[in-house]
Amino acid sequence: MSVQGETTRIALQHEMSQELGLPKDHRILGLWIFLAGECAFFASLIGSYLGLHNSVAHGPAGAQLFDLPLTTIATLILLTSSLTVVLGVAAMQRRDVRGMQVWLWLTALLGLFFLEFQGYEFYTFYHEGLTLQTSAFGSAFFTLTGFHGLHVAFGVFWILLLLFQSLKHGINEDRTTKVFVMSLYWHFVDVVWVVIFTLVYLAGKVG
Amino acid sequence: MAAITERMALTHPQARSYHGVWAWLASVDHKKIGIMYIYAALFFMAFGGAEALLVRIQLWQPDNHFVSAETFNQLFTMHGVTMIFLVAMPILIGYINAIVPLQIGARDVAFPRMNALSLWLFVLGGLFMYTSWFMGGAPDAGWFNYVPLSGAHYSPGAGVDFYDIGLQITGIGTLMTAINFLVTILNMRAPGMRLLRMPMFTWSALITMLLILFAFPPITVNLILQMMDRLFHATFFNIPLGGNALLWQNLFWIFGHPEVYIVILPAFGIISEIIPTFSRKPLFGYESMALALSVIAFLSFMVWTHHMFADGLGPIVNSIFAITSMLIAVPTGIKIFNWLATLWGGQIRFTTANLYALAFIPLFVIGGISGVMLAMAPADLQYNDSYFVVAHFHYVLFGGTLMGALAGLYYWFPKIWGRLLDETLGRWNFWLVFIGFNVTFFPMHILGLEGMPRRISTYAPGYGWTTPNQIATVGAFILLIGMLILLYNLIRTFARRPDLVADPWDARSLEWSIPSPTPEYNFAQLPLIEHRDAFWVAKREGTGELPKAEPPGPIHMPSPSLSPFFLALTIIIAGYAALLHADWLALLAMLAVFWQIGLQLVHEDPGYHVHPEIPAGGAAE
Numbered sequence: 086m087s088v089q090g091e092t093t094r095i096a097l098q099h100e101m102s103q104e105l106g107l108p109k110d111h112r113i114l115g116l117w118i119f120l121a122g123e124c125a126f127f128a129s130l131i132g133s134y135l136g137l138h139n140s141v142a143h144g145p146a147g148a149q150l151f152d153l154p155l156t157t158i159a160t161l162i163l164l165t166s167s168l169t170v171v172l173g174v175a176a177m178q179r180r181d182v183r184g185m186q187v188w189l190w191l192t193a194l195l196g197l198f199f200l201e202f203q204g205y206e207f208y209t210f211y212h213e214g215l216t217l218q219t220s221a222f223g224s225a226f227f228t229l230t231g232f233h234g235l236h237v238a239f240g241v242f243w244i245l246l247l248l249f250q251s252l253k254h255g256i257n258e259d260r261t262t263k264v265f266v267m268s269l270y271w272h273f274v275d276v277v278w279v280v281i282f283t284l285v286y287l288a289g290k291v292g
Numbered sequence: 293m294a295a296i297t298e299r300m301a302l303t304h305p306q307a308r309s310y311h312g313v314w315a316w317l318a319s320v321d322h323k324k325i326g327i328m329y330i331y332a333a334l335f336f337m338a339f340g341g342a343e344a345l346l347v348r349i350q351l352w353q354p355d356n357h358f359v360s361a362e363t364f365n366q367l368f369t370m371h372g373v374t375m376i377f378l379v380a381m382p383i384l385i386g387y388i389n390a391i392v393p394l395q396i397g398a399r400d401v402a403f404p405r406m407n408a409l410s411l412w413l414f415v416l417g418g419l420f421m422y423t424s425w426f427m428g429g430a431p432d433a434g435w436f437n438y439v440p441l442s443g444a445h446y447s448p449g450a451g452v453d454f455y456d457i458g459l460q461i462t463g464i465g466t467l468m469t470a471i472n473f474l475v476t477i478l479n480m481r482a483p484g485m486r487l488l489r490m491p492m493f494t495w496s497a498l499i500t501m502l503l504i505l506f507a508f509p510p511i512t513v514n515l516i517l518q519m520m521d522r523l524f525h526a527t528f529f530n531i532p533l534g535g536n537a538l539l540w541q542n543l544f545w546i547f548g549h550p551e552v553y554i555v556i557l558p559a560f561g562i563i564s565e566i567i568p569t570f571s572r573k574p575l576f577g578y579e580s581m582a583l584a585l586s587v588i589a590f591l592s593f594m595v596w597t598h599h600m601f602a603d604g605l606g607p608i609v610n611s612i613f614a615i616t617s618m619l620i621a622v623p624t625g626i627k628i629f630n631w632l633a634t635l636w637g638g639q640i641r642f643t644t645a646n647l648y649a650l651a652f653i654p655l656f657v658i659g660g661i662s663g664v665m666l667a668m669a670p671a672d673l674q675y676n677d678s679y680f681v682v683a684h685f686h687y688v689l690f691g692g693t694l695m696g697a698l699a700g701l702y703y704w705f706p707k708i709w710g711r712l713l714d715e716t717l718g719r720w721n722f723w724l725v726f727i728g729f730n731v732t733f734f735p736m737h738i739l740g741l742e743g744m745p746r747r748i749s750t751y752a753p754g755y756g757w758t759t760p761n762q763i764a765t766v767g768a769f770i771l772l773i774g775m776l777i778l779l780y781n782l783i784r785t786f787a788r789r790p791d792l793v794a795d796p797w798d799a800r801s802l803e804w805s806i807p808s809p810t811p812e813y814n815f816a817q818l819p820l821i822e823h824r825d826a827f828w829v830a831k832r833e834g835t836g837e838l839p840k841a842e843p844p845g846p847i848h849m850p851s852p853s854l855s856p857f858f859l860a861l862t863i864i865i866a867g868y869a870a871l872l873h874a875d876w877l878a879l880l881a882m883l884a885v886f887w888q889i890g891l892q893l894v895h896e897d898p899g900y901h902v903h904p905e906i907p908a909g910g911a912a913e
Contacts, residue, residue, distance in 0.1 A: 130513050133528070133539055136539055
């Protein structure tokens with residue numbers, strides 16, 4: 086048992102991650118763990134929002150402001166971007182670098198569309214009298230959706246970086262993992278939006 | 293993947309090398325990072341200790357005017373913040389950095405550059421908070437910084453902003469440590485090192501990192517909410533505009549209670565290493581010890597409202613949280629009895645490390661019992677906000693965490709620095725700290741029961757508080773002498789030539805199977821682990837040589853990098869800019885932060901190779 090071949094050595098190093106059936110790549114496991122922390126982060130933000138959403142003081146309430154058709158379109162845009170990122174990763178796994186780049190472009194574009202919607206929404210609400218300073222509801226709404234928006238913006242930035250890297254240097258196994266890890270993050274940001282859409286917009290509309 | 297890095301390494305045979313101070317700033321070696329954590333924690337301990345002494349001098353006699361009430365508030369706030377966030381956590385994370393990869397038979401942590409970033413965020417974030425003393429006053433609303441006292445109306449100065457931004461910065465670093473060590477412990481164990489063969493200190497690190505992962509996001513959010521309030525006039529805690537003061541308390545203690553286990557579980561781990569080593573017996577009830585750690589961690593998220601018994605949340609809420617709080621005594625009791633059972637019939641050696649470990653047990657039991665007293669909601673209303681609480685948490689944090697940390701310092705010092713601390717000075721250090729600690733904090737139980745509220749800057753004569761306060765102050769100076777002896781011991785030991793003994797204590801876990809100080813690649817060949825306490829078994833059954841899991845060969849190492857340090861520095865600049873309302877500079881600095889993060893996201897490190905068959909020591913530097 087003292088001397089192993091090179092292949093055995095790598096297999097052995099991966100042996101212990103298999104005890105729990107975890108991903109072998111540190112970055113993939115690390116990102117999953119990061120997302121667990123992000124769940125606690127958004128749970129705290131959403132919890133704070135739910136505690137304060139009726140505290141409208143003298144400002145407008147959510148039911149008066151929310152524009153469900155518009156938000157639904159934005160939601161569909163963001164959910165579609167989850168599909169495009171999956172197609173991008175699938176293309177990458179087929180070694181279709183061109184296909185991956187096209188789908189990643191599209192994902193970033195959809196992300197930007199979503200941010201455009203959010204900018205428009207913030208602008209409208211501001212003109213209808215809801216600001217960060219109006220009421221605890223306003224503070225909680227802008228902070229929660231704002232931090233989600235920052236996550237989307239960071240995701241777009243991340244996609245573009247990997248996209249330019251693949252355009253400039255092509256793709257290799259290391260960059261494949263980078264793209265895969267990014268796609269996990271992107272899915273998470275979309276899932277959080279589903280929760281926000283349900284608990285803030287849908288529930289907010291019915292009161 | 294390995295093939296790719298191999299190929300890249302051939303084209304980049306040697307990484308860029310740094311010298312002098314730069315070698316430390318650019319280091320991604322977990323052992324050097326651990327050493328820097330420990331140094332920085334000891335540095336901040338001097339400040340936290342000085343603040344405590346000033347508090348004790350002020351309370352020496354009734355109607356004292358040694359410091360003003362305003363200064364007093366800043367002193368006890370910074371003492372608490374420093375000792376929790378800049379001493380207790382970093383010193384334990386320092387040991388985890390220096391020791392855990394060795395205990396699991398790994399060559400590094402999963403994300404070496406991120407590890408360096410965690411370190412620099414803590415060091416620079418701590419210094420950031422300390423600059424508040426020169427920039428309009430330190431935070432002064434207590435370490436838990438309750439609103440509305442900490443709101444813009446009652447705390448208009450920048451002190452609370454330093455608290456919010458400083459803790460946010462160090463907290464992000466701590467979260468990254470959690471991700472790093474979870475991946476390291478889960479994925480980088482040597483072949484055969486199954487979860488139930490890991491040393492108990494590694495187990496405690498694993499559970500602590502899980503606690504950090506779920507406890508730090510709530511405080512991150514809480515600090516964000518308060519920053520929104522204070523910097524952008526949001527209304528989360530502004531009651532007339534619908535804000536809610538209890539939101540701060542809830543989010544703070546959802547973090548805050550797990551936090552006290554974040555600083556005690558690694559100390560449990562240290563004790564669980566030291567007691568078996570110096571009793572020459574395996575740890576009694578290994579599985580129950582690991583299970584108890586997990587149960588404590590789980591329950592720690594179920595008890596936060598016991599910090600809010602006096603809020604008037606009602607008998608049902610209070611009863612539920614009183615019961616869950618008292619439940620924690622069960623797994624903790626299991627640990628205490630297991631340590632005692634480990635000692636039972638052992639050949640006990642009373643080294644300084646073991647003296648600290650043995651003192652830990654009764655002191656922590658006293659703190660635990662006063663904890664159960666505080667957990668009884670109706671009785672708590674009598675103790676609430678009195679010196680009884682101060683006595684309780686110093687018995688668990690000083691009697692527990694710090695005794696554990698000092699035990700760990702004496703125990704692992706030869707492994708980390710290649711030198712043994714002087715045992716005679718160690719005994720003086722231990723006995724003075726032990727006596728000084730009890731003289732300082734035991735009278736506080738009585739002061740609390742006599743009705744002295746905590747956080748008052750002075751008191752009137754005639755309550756019978758003067759004598760216990762004077763005893764406590766005398767005790768604080770005994771403690772000071774004890775800690776100065778530790779400092780002298782450290783200086784003397786560093787001035788001496790290193791002993792370079794690999795296994796001075798005849799210990800049990802893997803870190804002792806490799807040279808002291810450890811070469812940068814840790815293990816020339818990764819060991820194959822076939823038992824719990826594998827090194828001990830190897831020493832008893834053979835030559836002390838562990839079977840090897842791989843053939844000798846070149847070892848791939850990550851390149852040193854200055855980018856974590858500069859990223860942390862840019863974050864600090866953004867912090868100052870936000871605090872001084874220099875909006876454009878803040879925006880620019882944040883863009884620079886994200887740009888640097890972006891560079892890390894596309895970064896490819898070719899690393900370099902070391903050849904351990906070259907005589908040991910030559911390959912290390």
